[in-house]
Structures are given as structure tokens and as C-alpha cells.
Amino acid sequence: MQKIYIAGHRGMVGGAILRRLEARRAAGEGLTLITRTHAELDLTNQAAVRDFMQSEKPDVVILAAAKVGGIHANNTYPADFIYQNLMIECNVIHQAFAAGVTRLLQLGSSCIYPRAVQQPMKEDALLTGVLEPTNEPYAVAKIAGIKLCESYNRQHGTDYRSVMPTNLYGPGDNFHPENSHVLPALIRRFHEAAQAGEDEVQIWGSGKPRREFLHVDDMAEASLFVLDLDRETYDANTQPMLSHINVGTGTDVSIMELAQMVAKVTGFEGRITNDPSKPDGTLRKLMDVSRLADMGWRASVDLEKGLQETYGWFIDNQYAIRD
Numbered sequence: 001m002q003k004i005y006i007a008g009h010r011g012m013v014g015g016a017i018l019r020r021l022e023a024r025r026a027a028g029e030g031l032t033l034i035t036r037t038h039a040e041l042d043l044t045n046q047a048a049v050r051d052f053m054q055s056e057k058p059d060v061v062i063l064a065a066a067k068v069g070g071i072h073a074n075n076t077y078p079a080d081f082i083y084q085n086l087m088i089e090c091n092v093i094h095q096a097f098a099a100g101v102t103r104l105l106q107l108g109s110s111c112i113y114p115r116a117v118q119q120p121m122k123e124d125a126l127l128t129g130v131l132e133p134t135n136e137p138y139a140v141a142k143i144a145g146i147k148l149c150e151s152y153n154r155q156h157g158t159d160y161r162s163v164m165p166t167n168l169y170g171p172g173d174n175f176h177p178e179n180s181h182v183l184p185a186l187i188r189r190f191h192e193a194a195q196a197g198e199d200e201v202q203i204w205g206s207g208k209p210r211r212e213f214l215h216v217d218d219m220a221e222a223s224l225f226v227l228d229l230d231r232e233t234y235d236a237n238t239q240p241m242l243s244h245i246n247v248g249t250g251t252d253v254s255i256m257e258l259a260q261m262v263a264k265v266t267g268f269e270g271r272i273t274n275d276p277s278k279p280d281g282t283l284r285k286l287m288d289v290s291r292l293a294d295m296g297w298r299a300s301v302d303l304e305k306g307l308q309e310t311y312g313w314f315i316d317n318q319y320a321i322r323d
């Protein structure tokens with residue numbers, strides 16, 4: 001019987017991972033799944049995390065809890081993003097080690113890479129240049145998460161792994177009008193404009209930046225794929241000081257193209273205009289996903305289909321708006 005702690009199980013990604021693990025358990029796999037809500041266990045609290053890890057002693061930890069948000073939230077609350085994410089990572093990773101956890105998977109982000117890096121971004125581009133200023137504090141914390149895992153592996157022989165997702169979306173996303181990521185923000189704005197019969201919707205920035213969008217079910221599947229790899233395979237495909245694995249689709253769209261897709265899905269037929277007072281952020285973020293593809297995993301959810309499904313989820317859960 002394997003005991004797995006999923007940190008952040010009420011979030012978009014943690015929730016999708018939990019659903020997959022529950023399905024495995026229902027199919028007969030010997031799994032004990034441990035969860036705590038934020039209210040039950042604040043992961044920025046070192047003593048609380050220590051007591052929890054020591055009493056539960058999980059075999060495996062999946063770290064999908066983090067302070068998460070889009071370009072505006074990152075730019076507006078930089079102290080929250082760096083402080084909370086560093087604390088969560090330090091507490092969970094160190095206390096997991098202290099409690100004897102041998103395998104851990106932590107989720108980083110594509111924003112760890114330099115803003116002007118060669119595209120698509122390979123894992124070895126890490127720490128080769130200047131970060132994007134709108135999310136540098138969050139990115140620094142995410143880089144620290146990778147380095148924490150690598151350092152415990154090198155000093156203590158643990159098997160702590162890191163996956164770096166591209167921009168994610170899907171059921172359970174945060175549709176807050178300012179603090180969310182672009183895809184859920186546009187679903188909400190275009191839906192509301194279509195319902196109100198408005199003839200114009202503004203998107204932030206120039207619409208020219210390019211982003212890659214991965215469905216959360218693909219992300220959950222990739223996370224468990226990486227977690228399940230035997231140690232020899234993981235180590236053979238990574239390096240001790242370059243141990244993270246990109247997760248993405250390998251294709252991107254411009255923000256204006258995304259807006260046009262969202263307009264179609266939500267039935268908005270008016271004009272799409274730009275708000276140049278809002279930042280563009282990184283001009284392009286496209287993952288090189290060959291490391292994961294070489295090991296046998298590829299994304300399968302098509303963006304158009306994923307958008308339709310996510311819009312359906314939004315319609316059914318319109319009041320599940322966070323913050």
C-alpha cells in the first residue's frame with residue numbers, strides 16, 4: 001500500500017491529479033491518498049508542516065500547492081508570490097525529507113526560463129539569462145524549488161523530481177477578472193460581453209505575445225507519468241543539476257488568435273480591441289518537449305476541444321470564482 005500526499009488537491013492541477021489517483025484506487029491499486037485543505041494546513045507554516053509530515057509519514061509527495069496567478073497578479077503582489085512559494089517549497093521539501101519521503105514530484109513553471117531565450121525552450125536554458133520582470137519573483141521561487149530537489153538528491157540520495165508546465169487551463173481554473181491567467185479571463189469576458197450583447201471586447205496588451213496552452217488533464221497525466229518512471233529512467237533522461245522536465249504541447253498561438261477562438265466558442269460576434277496600458281510580458285513561451293516525448297509521453301487534448309469543454313465547465317460553475 002502506497003501512501004501519497006497531494007498538496008494543493010483543491011486547485012486546478014492538484015484536483016485533476018487527485019481524480020486520476022482516485023480512479024486508480026477504484027481500479028484496485030493499493031493507494032492511500034492524503035489531502036489537507038489550505039485551512040487545515042497552511043504550507044507556509046513550518047511547524048505545522050513538520051507535525052503533519054511526521055504524523056502521516058507519506059511514501060510519496062506531490063507538490064501542486066502554490067500561490068498562482070496571471071501576469072497582473074504576479075506584477076501586483078510580487079512579495080506574496082516569492083514569499084509564499086519559497087516557504088511552501090522549503091517546508092514541504094525539507095519536512096518530506098525529514099519524515100523519510102523518498103519520492104517527491106514538484107510543479108514549477110515555464111516562466112523559469114530567461115525572457116529572451118531561444119524558442120522552443122529547452123531544459124538546459126535554465127539560468128542562462130535575465131528573467132521576465134512581470135513574474136521574476138515567482139520564477140525565482142520556482143527555480144529554487146528545482147534546486148531544492150536537486151540538492152536533497154545530491155546530498156541525501158532522495159528521488160525528488162520536477163516538472164515544468166507551460167500555461168495550463170481547464171475545469172477548476174480560476175476565472176477571476178484581474179488575477180487569473182489569460183485563457184480563463186477571456187472566457188469570462190467574452191461570455192459576459194456575448195450575454196450583454198456588447199459590440200467590443202478589449203484584450204490586454206498588444207495581442208502579439210505567443211503562448212502554449214496545455215489542458216489540465218494532460219498535465220495531470222504527465223505528472224503521474226513522470227512520477228511513475230523508475231529511477232534509472234528518470235536519472236538517465238535528466239542530469240543531477242538539470243533535473244527538471246518540460247511539459248507542454250509543443251505548439252503555440254498568439255493571444256489575438258486565442259481571443260478569436262474564445263470569441264467563437266462563447267458566441268461573441270463583435271470587435272476585439274487592445275488595451276496597450278496592460279503588459280505583454282514575455283513575447284514568446286514555447287516549450288521544447290522532446291525530453292518527455294523521448295520517454296514516451298505526448299499531450300493529447302486539442303486546444304479547440306479543450307476550450308469548448310472548459311467553457312462548458314465555466315457555464316456550469318459560474319460562481320466558482322476565486323479571490
Ligand SMILES: NC(=O)C1=CN([C@@H]2O[C@H](COP(=O)(O)OP(=O)(O)OC[C@H]3O[C@@H](n4cnc5c(N)ncnc54)[C@H](OP(=O)(O)O)[C@@H]3O)[C@@H](O)[C@H]2O)C=CC1
Nearest residue numbers: 008010011012013038042043044065066068107109167168
Ligand atoms: N495554472 C497555470 O497556468 C500554471 C500552473 N503552474 C503550477 O502548477 C501548480 C498548480 O497550479 P494550479 O492548480 O493552476 O493552481 P491553483 O491556484 O488552482 O491551486 C493551487 C492550490 O494550492 C493551494 N495553496 C496555496 N497556498 C497554500 C498554502 N499556503 N497552504 C496550503 N495550500 C495552499 C490553494 O489553496 P487555496 O486556493 O485555498 O489558497 C490551491 O488549492 C502550481 O505549482 C503552479 O505554480 C505552472 C504553470 C502554469
Ligand SMILES: C[C@H]1O[C@H](OP(=O)(O)OP(=O)(O)OC[C@H]2O[C@@H](n3cnc4c(=O)[nH]c(N)nc43)[C@H](O)[C@@H]2O)[C@@H](O)[C@@H](O)C1=O
Nearest residue numbers: 070071074109111135180181182185204205209279280281
Ligand atoms: C503561467 C504563467 O502565467 C503568467 O505569465 P503569462 O504567460 O504572461 O500569463 P497570462 O496568462 O496572465 O498572460 C498571457 C498574455 O495574455 C495577455 N492577456 C490578454 N488579455 C488578458 C487578460 O484578460 N488576462 C490576462 N491574465 N492576460 C491577458 C497578457 O497581457 C499576456 O501577454 C506568469 O505571471 C506566471 O504565473 C506563469 O508561470
